[in-house]
Amino acid sequence: MFLLKLLLKNAFRHKLRTGLTVLGLVVAICAFGLLRTIVDAWYAGVEGSSSTRLIVRSNISLTFPLPLNYAQRLRGLEGVRQVSWSNWFGGVYITERNFFPQFAVDPATYLPLYPEYKIPDAERNAFLRDRQGVLVGRKLADKFGWKVGDQIPLRGTIYPGTWTFTLRGIWDGADAKTDESQLLMHWAYINESIRQRFKGRGDVVGVYIVGIDDPNNAAAVGQRIDKQFANSLAETMTETEAAFQLSFVSMSEAILVAVQAVSLIIVVIIMAVMANTMTMTARERLAEYATLKALGFPPGFVVRLLLGESLLIAAIGGVAGLLLTWPLAAAFRSAAGTLFPIFQVSALTMALQLVAALIVGLVAAAWPAWRMGRIDIVNGLRHVG
Structure with a gap:
């Protein structure tokens, strides 16, 4: 003292x-x-990634899409539990300053792969039923003051035109590492609109998300997937979700x-x-x-x-x-x-x-x-x- x-x-x-x-x-x-x-x-994003999810993308570049018919072939491979897909939408909400990630997904197969998204059953079902509905994370909803039922207009950049969506649900992250700043929409709705507007386009996806049971088999399953599509018009590169996220981090x-x-x-x-x-x-x-x-x-x-x-x-x-x-x-x-x-x-x-x-x-x-x-x-x- x-x-x-x-x-x-x-x-x-x-x-x-x-x-x-x-x-x-x-x-x-x-x-x-x-x-x-x-x-x-x-x-x-790397720390919040799952060891039971693999990302399959084009071997050339992420900007090159993959055919939709790859999904069925992926489901038939040994070690693959579930398959879904997503496309980057890239819309503008009011102004370019309001940037946030937007993905067109297949809800029925996508949401089960992301159990960390905690969504009330009523809101989940409303989203599944409404092809023009969207889901957003809690942080994104709070930023713009959105609530369930609101109309969200997005000006397309990759997909031209003004798209109006209805907010059907808001998810909360299972923990602090869960990303709550994304918007999810129906891939089928976007794809159908593109096929109607532009003949010969559509039925392609940006990446496939593959669910596996055993993280220890990630490398073997990834090699199996890439071998399946070797020498095709759209060869693939399969990596763990963490490695996929690190590829973006490495740019900076x-x-x-x-x-x-x-x-x-x-x-x-x-x-x-x-x-x-x-x-x-x-x-x-x-x-x-x-x-x-x-x-x-x-x-x-x-x-x-x-x-x-x-x-x-x-x-x-x-x-x-x-x-x-x-x-x-x-x-x-x-x-x-x-x-x-x-x-x-x-x-x-x-x-x-x-x-x-x-x-x-x-x-x-x-x-x-x-x-x-x-x-x-x-x-x-x-x-x-």
Whole structure:
């Protein structure tokens, strides 16, 4: 208790300097946490993917569709439990700024593959019955203030024209990793409209979603699928859902590396600032530390004083920065909209924030503490004059 009181008095002896140092720590720890959360948000789709789902797409590119008749052949392969498909719709809601993922799916086979979408039975059945109905995630519905029964107009980009849909249901995620920012519509309705408008088009899908029973057989089933369609006009590439999501993340890998580097640089900068603060503190108290040693206090006590003061300041700044990260992350999540479907400060990020603050405190005081522990009493007392 005596040591804690002494540390508190020493830490706030120069209130302005300590306050500015704490402020710098708060900013650094907040920035570190937010940048790490942004990186986590990029990988959220990977973490939320299922090990029992495979994605089958064109071997050339995702922009090349696959024939609808592949579905029946896929169902006949060993290890395949269920098959569904989806197309990217790419419509615009009012303005291009309101971007969110939209998929035309086969509801009867698609929804059973995604049990993490928790939908009331009445809303699920209403969606299945209405070919012009859509399902949306809770986050998307809250963003635009949609409720069941609302009309949602989308201006087509890939599929020309204005499409008006009726909101039939809203799903909630089974956990925080479930994406709630998507809109699902009936593939059959889109396909039928395309066939009527454009002769010779239609009956193609963007990707197939294949359900398997045993994740350990994912590689074998994937090879079996690709072999089935080898040397055809539309060869396939099959990968796990996590690998499929990672293919999108890898496009921004350089940006993610830069963000991670910046988060570390911020911590290093505040470490240098705090090290300068602790060095100034030690120099000003040179005579005091010499007096303590003259009175019989061991060098270890002086070292503990400096390290303890530095860790105390770092802990205050770290905890304050951690607490401030939550409202800032909420504000960022609101401003980002559907850019980051899942944006939450993880327990690992919070732990790293505290660890970073403590490392800053330890490293900043290491050199001055070592110097003060070895101070010569005579030279230290002479410093009074």
